[in-house]
Structure formats: C-alpha cells, structure tokens
Amino acid sequence: MIHLIQSHQLALHALHFALMKDQQNAYLWVDSTTLPVCKNQRIQRHKSLAKIASRGKSSMGWFYGCKLHLIMNQPGEIVRTALSNGHTADIKMVEQLVDGLKAKLYADRGYISHELKSKLKNKGIDLITYHRKNMQAVGLSKADEYNLKQRNKIETLFSLLKGQYHLVTTKARSLEGYLAGIYATLCAYQLCHKNKPMIKVSEALA
Template sequence: MDSLTELFCLIDDFCRVFEPPWKRHLLASGAKRRQRPSTLSLSELMTLSILFHQLRIRQLKSSYLGYVCRHLRAEFPRLPSYPRCVEFLPRCVVPLAALFILFKGECDGISIADATALAVCDNRRIRRHQVFQGLLSAARPRWAWFYGLKLHAIINSKGQLIGLKLTPGNVDDRKPMPELCQGLFGQLFADKGYLSKELTETLAGLGIQLITPLRKNMKPVPRTDFEKAILRRRALIETVFDELKNLCQIEHTRHRSVGNFVVNLMSGIIAYCLCDNKPTLSLLKVNLVPQT
C-alpha cells in the first residue's frame, strides 16, 4: 500500500459496510450509556494503527507524537492526546479481526504450517508481570522458556497468510491444526513437530495430505521429487515470522492491556498482508513446475 489516502479509503469503505451491523449485534448490559462520537472515527483509528506498523517506527508513542502529530495534521485534524488515543485502540479489536478475513490469501494447494512464540514479557519479569496475570503461564516448547502466547499460522506458496490462531504458549502445535485447515485442500508441509498418525488421518478426512520430515527411527516413506523440494523450502514460513516480528512488530513486551496487545498483533498482521513484496516459493525458478 503506497498511499495513506489509499489505505484510509480502503479501510473506510470496509467500516461503512461492517460497522452498522456490528453495532446492532453488540450485547448491552441494560444500563443507559452516552453514545458520544469520539474525536477519531473507527476508520481513522484503524488507519493510524496499521500505519504505525508500516512506518517501521519502534514505539507507538514516538510514531504518534513524532510523525503523526507533526506531519499528518491536515489528514487527521482532530487528533486527541496520545493517552486518549491509546484508550481508543481497543475499539479496533473486532474490526481488525474481520479486516484480516478480507485481506488474507487463498489456498493454492501448497500450504506450509508452523507456530511461533509471542513473548509478552522478559523471563526475568514473569513473577512481576500483571497484564496477562491469570491468563497465561510460562511455557517451554522446542526452543526455550517464554511467557506469552503462540501464533499458529498457515501460508500458501505466495507467502500469504491463509490461516491464523492464537493459543497459550503451552498448547501443542498439532492441536489447532484441524480447525485451521478447514476449507483448505492439497498438500500441507510442516516440520517434525507435527508428526502424528491421528492428525494425518484427521487432515486426510478433510482432503489434505500432511507431509513432514521423518525421524531417524521411522520407516522411510516414498516422496516425489516435488515433495522433497518443498520440504527443503518449508523454512519460508520462518521468513514470514521474521518479517512479522522484526518489521511489522507484532511482538514486544510493553503491553499495558490485553486489548491493546490484540490490536497491535492484528494491525501488524494486516500491515504484512498489504505488503507488496512477500517472501514467496519460486516454483518455476527451481524447476518444480514445468514452464509452458
């Protein structure tokens, strides 16, 4: 997305369709509440949230005060103070999740699955951490101890995200896969952490062939040259995770509320979806698909 105007128009068109039915279906407590319009509309707030991840500035406060308030006053004439803007951000949680459904990629028959850790605090501060207290526990997957959540993802051969699920850090990588694979087809490539006879049979019932490397003590399974080549390149999803974490900044340890954590996560994911240059699996370049 090259233009701020283009980004805002895209989000504003979405909000005009999404916001009215969403508000009609919101549950109310029964108490009367004042429905005063905020200084920032929902589309403006979502635009600023996604723009922060596109600017690649490390801190939201620096982005808002140093760039938005100085250079975008004409585009956003009613900017509130930074603390007030942060209070508004949780309003974007549901719309951003719905927007991802609109922007996510489509299955092309070649999918790659993996999971990555999203730490919400440094390990030395686990005992003092309060934002996610009672919701999470320390987990030790195949890499190292961390305190946070786990992002399960599936991408297609173009590097586009086609499925996401967020779970506590101590959840097995294989557990969310049947739900994540609903609507997919073809072959799903993953690492050894997804080896499971039960999962293979479950995905086969959905029309998906699970292909993973084998452990040393397992009997060899015949693989085609195409399948072997894709298995060697399944680390493409690690490149996607690297861009999500280091460029789109979906992971940091400065969250002050669960709602703002979700907004930061979904905004970074959408910023990645809007990226023109994604890591891709060059099937023609490596002669995996015959040129016509």
C-alpha cells in the same frame, strides 16, 4: 496511534480475516512462532496478559507468552492464523487452522502424527512431513522433498512480522490492546509488504 489501534480491535480483526479470504492454494505451509510477553525473570510479576499467557518451550528455550500458528501459501500470503497460549502443542491447532481447506500441507517434525495425518486426509488435506530418526523412512516424491525444503520461507515471514511489523511486544497493558496490536501487525503485512517470501514450485516437480 496506540489508542486508535486499541479502539478498533474488532475492525482490525475483521479486516485481517477479510484479507485472508480466497487465499486458498494447492500448496500450503504451516508453522508457529513464539510471542513472549515479558522477560522470564518478570514472569511472577506479569499480570496484564495472565489470562492467555503461559510458560512454553521452543527450540530457543523457555518463554512466557503465547504462540501464533500460521498457514501461508505460495505467493507468501497469510491463509489462516490462530493464537494459543505458550504450552499448546502445534499439532493441536492444525485441525482448526485447515477447516474448509483442501491442499497439500507441508510441516516440520513437530507436526508428525499418524492420527492427525489420517484425520486430515479424510478432510482433503495431505499432511507432508519428514520422519524422525527413530521412525521408518517416509517415501516422499521429489516434488514433496522440494516443497518441504521451502519451509524456511515461513520462517522469513515470521521474521518480517517480528522485525518490521513489531509482532512481539512486552509493553501490552491490556488483553484488548495486545490482540489489537497483533491484528494491526498482520494487516500491515497483508496490505503493505510488497516483496512477500514467495515460494516457486517447479512445474516439472509439481
């Protein structure tokens, strides 16, 4: 099975992007998750993914590996994905992710940037985030406050990808095999998972 997955990397890549087609929605949620490729004590000895892996820091501490950036819609479907090395800031990947989309985009405080918000606004994306404690309070509508609170659903999606579909692996022996494994995971979720983390937006609030 592993050999078949590795030998069909390009096909899995194409299938993943085909499954994301037409998943545009008026309400979207963005976040990223860490993909450690080895334990921290083995960083110096890790060679197979050295071209794309790097040290990064998340709320759970330091890790060595990559990050998966993802946009999901109300039905819990994957709309866009991007892979970066571990130290890449989330806000640097947003413009690439939303290219061609038009929607309200909900994100956590890691995406706060007046410059980014302005750029996205010109492209038809309304970036909605909370404010930091040292910032002036942002006046949000009840609908936006409600939708921001639904961000835990994208965390549920990441948990499914890691727990049921084995997104994270420390056993990759080649870059091609590692990427093929990620696309296989994403395709498995897109095709097979029946109870996706759906977000219901109240019509009264919307």
